[in-house]
Amino acid sequence: EAEVAQSPRYKITEKSQAVAFWCDPISGHATLYWYRQILGQGPELLVQFQDESVVDDSQLPKDRFSAERLKGVDSTLKIQPAELGDSAMYLCASSWTGLAYNEQFFGPGTRLTVL
């Protein structure tokens, strides 16, 4: 069964360092999402891609976060510099289209701890 792949699964870093997360969506899925989930809360959308284009990054802290999906397939989310408040689970999801009634398939996530 096809799955969304994410790496690394865990990342520990010190504040002010740079970190990067990678996501490989299910083959053929045009839409890719990055979510941040703080412990005890639901996921919050950071950025949504349709193919290689960003369609929603309204909640992305653009002074320190960046995301790209250069060839419309896999994607990288970067934080530079990391802050203590960035400690969270970062989830990647994909769907066939960006239409709201499409099921989103989630990867296992990357647990980030900033010391």
Place this chain on the structure above:
Amino acid sequence: SQQGEEDPQALSIQEGENATMNCSYKTSINNLQWYRQNSGRGLVHLILIRSNEREKHSGRLRVTLDTSKKSSSLLITASRAADTASYFCATAREYGNKLVFGAGTILRVKS
């Protein structure tokens, strides 16, 4: 910002019992979805109900939607230990719009 609020925040039941979780939201929606998350893992889609539907079933899951009250409920019948997880509702406001998740209900099923 989170659109939905789940109630209760946590629920503990015995295996075989039914579990009911509720979700309230604030704005009009196109559809509402329920997801399950096992500890430290990604989310798994359970069921989607559109704004013009009132009830939907999938296996041991039953979802209801009351748009006049802006609320939904998820019923899990004959619960199993493997149902232990966090359950989130997520709303889509408009056709093609993003999902906004609630804070979730933690369900523990004791065997």
